[in-house]
Amino acid sequence: MLSVILAIIGGIIAGIKTPLISPLIYLSKFKKDLFLILFFIYCIALCYEFKVGDVYSLDVITISAVLIPSILLLDSGLKCENLRLNIVDFTIIAIALLGLIVREVFLIVTLFAVCYQFSNDKPRKGIFVVLISFSLLILSLILCKNLLNYIGGSPTQVVFIAAIGILIVVIFWKRVEKTDMFT
Amino acid sequence: MKREELLILLVILLFVQGYLLRNVFSALLAFFILVYLTYLRSEFFPRIKVKRIIDKNLVEGVKVISKLKLKNTTNKRFKVSIVEKFLPIGFKAEIPDDFILNENEEKEVKYHIIPVRGTYKIKSPIVRVKDLRELYYVDFISDEEVEIEVYPSIDKIREDVKAERIDVTTAKALIGLQSLDIHSLRKYQYGDDLKFVDWKATARLRELIVKDFLKETESDVYIILDVGREMRKGIKNSKIDYATTLALQLVYALRDYRVGIIIYDDFGVKRKVEPSKYQQIEKIVKSLRVSPIHLDLISTKLSEISFKLSKESRDFIKKVLPIIKGRRSFSTGLIEAISSIPSPSFLIFISDITAHTSELVKVLSELKKKHRILLLTPNPILFYDESKLDREKILWLYKRYIEREELIKKLNKIVPTLDLGPSDLIDLIKEAIKC
Numbered sequence: 001m002l003s004v005i006l007a008i009i010g011g012i013i014a015g016i017k018t019p020l021i022s023p024l025i026y027l028s029k030f031k032k033d034l035f036l037i038l039f040f041i042y043c044i045a046l047c048y049e050f051k052v053g054d055v056y057s058l059d060v061i062t063i064s065a066v067l068i069p070s071i072l073l074l075d076s077g078l079k080c081e082n083l084r085l086n087i088v089d090f091t092i093i094a095i096a097l098l099g100l101i102v103r104e105v106f107l108i109v110t111l112f113a114v115c116y117q118f119s120n121d122k123p124r125k126g127i128f129v130v131l132i133s134f135s136l137l138i139l140s141l142i143l144c145k146n147l148l149n150y151i152g153g154s155p156t157q158v159v160f161i162a163a164i165g166i167l168i169v170v171i172f173w174k175r176v177e178k179t180d181m182f183t
Numbered sequence: 184m185k186r187e188e189l190l191i192l193l194v195i196l197l198f199v200q201g202y203l204l205r206n207v208f209s210a211l212l213a214f215f216i217l218v219y220l221t222y223l224r225s226e227f228f229p230r231i232k233v234k235r236i237i238d239k240n241l242v243e244g245v246k247v248i249s250k251l252k253l254k255n256t257t258n259k260r261f262k263v264s265i266v267e268k269f270l271p272i273g274f275k276a277e278i279p280d281d282f283i284l285n286e287n288e289e290k291e292v293k294y295h296i297i298p299v300r301g302t303y304k305i306k307s308p309i310v311r312v313k314d315l316r317e318l319y320y321v322d323f324i325s326d327e328e329v330e331i332e333v334y335p336s337i338d339k340i341r342e343d344v345k346a347e348r349i350d351v352t353t354a355k356a357l358i359g360l361q362s363l364d365i366h367s368l369r370k371y372q373y374g375d376d377l378k379f380v381d382w383k384a385t386a387r388l389r390e391l392i393v394k395d396f397l398k399e400t401e402s403d404v405y406i407i408l409d410v411g412r413e414m415r416k417g418i419k420n421s422k423i424d425y426a427t428t429l430a431l432q433l434v435y436a437l438r439d440y441r442v443g444i445i446i447y448d449d450f451g452v453k454r455k456v457e458p459s460k461y462q463q464i465e466k467i468v469k470s471l472r473v474s475p476i477h478l479d480l481i482s483t484k485l486s487e488i489s490f491k492l493s494k495e496s497r498d499f500i501k502k503v504l505p506i507i508k509g510r511r512s513f514s515t516g517l518i519e520a521i522s523s524i525p526s527p528s529f530l531i532f533i534s535d536i537t538a539h540t541s542e543l544v545k546v547l548s549e550l551k552k553k554h555r556i557l558l559l560t561p562n563p564i565l566f567y568d569e570s571k572l573d574r575e576k577i578l579w580l581y582k583r584y585i586e587r588e589e590l591i592k593k594l595n596k597i598v599p600t601l602d603l604g605p606s607d608l609i610d611l612i613k614e615a616i617k618c
Contacts, residue, residue: 036189047201120260133218133221137214162213165214181184
């Protein structure tokens with residue numbers, strides 16, 4: 001539930017309407033496969049509405065306000081948690097509302113929400129995977145700034161980000177059995 | 184399609200969309216989803232210890248509790264589901280719903296299994312451990328096997344045999360235990376036949392009085408049950424399941440008499456329970472743990488292969504085969520079974536007459552000089568699976584039917600023979616004997 005409210009606030013900060021349908025997607029989580037299909041459509045719609053032309057001139061807070069709640073929405077939809085909010089959730093929402101006035105607060109509170117949501121997993125190796133992945137992306141984007149930062153260079157930047165993504169998959173991918181849909 | 188594959192497809196589409204629409208946000212969202220999936224994969228490493236606890240002596244058709252001890256040896260929570268894939272054919276399991284196994288938790292899951300008779304080695308079920316997002320799973324299969332013996336249900340047999348006892352007429356026809364000479368008069372007891380009420384004495388004493396007849400020598404009753412390969416072939420409902428039920432119904436119906444059972448197969452006597460009046464049903468139930476052979480599991484095509492051997496070859500194989508099969512001598516299981524019957528007795532044979540016909544005819548002809556005999560034979564044609572019938576099979580079955588009719592006529596000249604189908608149990612046999 002927290003992720004839905006954060007997605008809506010993030011949508012308001014970024015000035016986009018698609019996050020307004022996130023409650024509908026969240027409520028479909030009781031049918032997990034339906035949730036995944038709706039989330040699929042939500043992401044495509046979100047990317048049609050919200051456009052960023054250049055990775056080097058982007059507004060980190062605005063992008064994070066849309067990106068992080070989207071991942072939180074995916075995670076909370078896949079988890080079997082109940083709809084009730086606890087005191088920590090209410091506190092996060094209250095501070096997130098402040099983000100409408102001071103945007104930096106929203107970035108901090110969403111990062112805290114991520115830590116809070118994933119802390120239940122008691123992650124170990126996963127923390128390193130995430131830290132290494134983002135560090136690798138940021139470092140490579142900084143190192144290759146001269147190559148990628150030119151007018152109309154966004155397709156090249158997309159390819160570059162995709163390449164980093166593939167590299168991460170190659171490094172950390174582990175073979176596991178996958179659950180079927182509609183079973 | 185797998186759940187994760189849909190998300191991977193989304194990632195690819197977002198990268199393509201980002202490239203075509205010159206939108207870096209699409210690529211960043213795709214990257215975030217990809218990192219999220221990598222995170223989930225790296226965090227999923229379940230380690231579970233599984234052990235099944237189940238009673239070793241079970242009763243057919245009676246629900247038994249199967250306990251499954253699970254121990255999570257990690258500090259992660261998992262969703263667990265149980266898949267009973269290795270239960271023998273005919274067993275039913277009431278699988279519990281999915282449940283959460285907390286970090287380092289030891290849990291005992293109880294659910295019911297409904298067994299069918301026989302001796303089986305059962306493996307532990309598949310314990311499917313899923314992550315909380317239900318994207319991935321690992322199947323845990325324990326190699327541990329538990330040997331269980333499933334006995335026929337006495338209650339079910341009592342229920343099937345609706346008549347409390349085999350009535351006097353049938354008993355007389357069957358065993359000849361009662362003469363027409365009156366021995367004494369006594370008070371009516373529940374179950375006594377009303378036609379033996381002495382109305383004069385009843386009127387005089389103003390209570391129901393019945394006549395007790397003099398008894399002839401009470402001979403032992405032996406049920407001689409064939410559990411050879413022919414009987415154990417599982418066509419639809421296997422003949423052996425039917426034969427064991429029938430044997431138990433007979434034991435129950437004849438519980439006032441000294442009933443014993445001899446169980447033999449193609450190689451010799453497998454089990455023998457000496458005639459007695461006390462706790463016979465329980466003893467015999469324990470002796471009747473025979474599993475059917477499910478031919479469906481091997482191949483039904485085998486029967487279509489035919490070998491034509493010359494008479495000399497057949498004679499040679501006939502002599503050599505018993506030794507190859509591990510028999511102690513040339514005598515078959517049937518001969519070994521009847522050789523152990525002492526005094527003149529009443530013998531009820533339950534056997535497939537097509538298996539060792541000539542031997543059976545010889546044995547019956549010889550035995551009828553000394554014993555009273557009834558032959559009950561499950562008709563394989565009536566046990567045939569209707570779903571597997573086609574034109575050729577019907578013609579083949581018809582031929583078998585005609586041959587069998589001839590054989591039954593021939594056997595009826597020697598001893599009373601009843602040809603039985605899967606629904607013919609003791610009531611029908613009683614009626615047939617009366618006729």
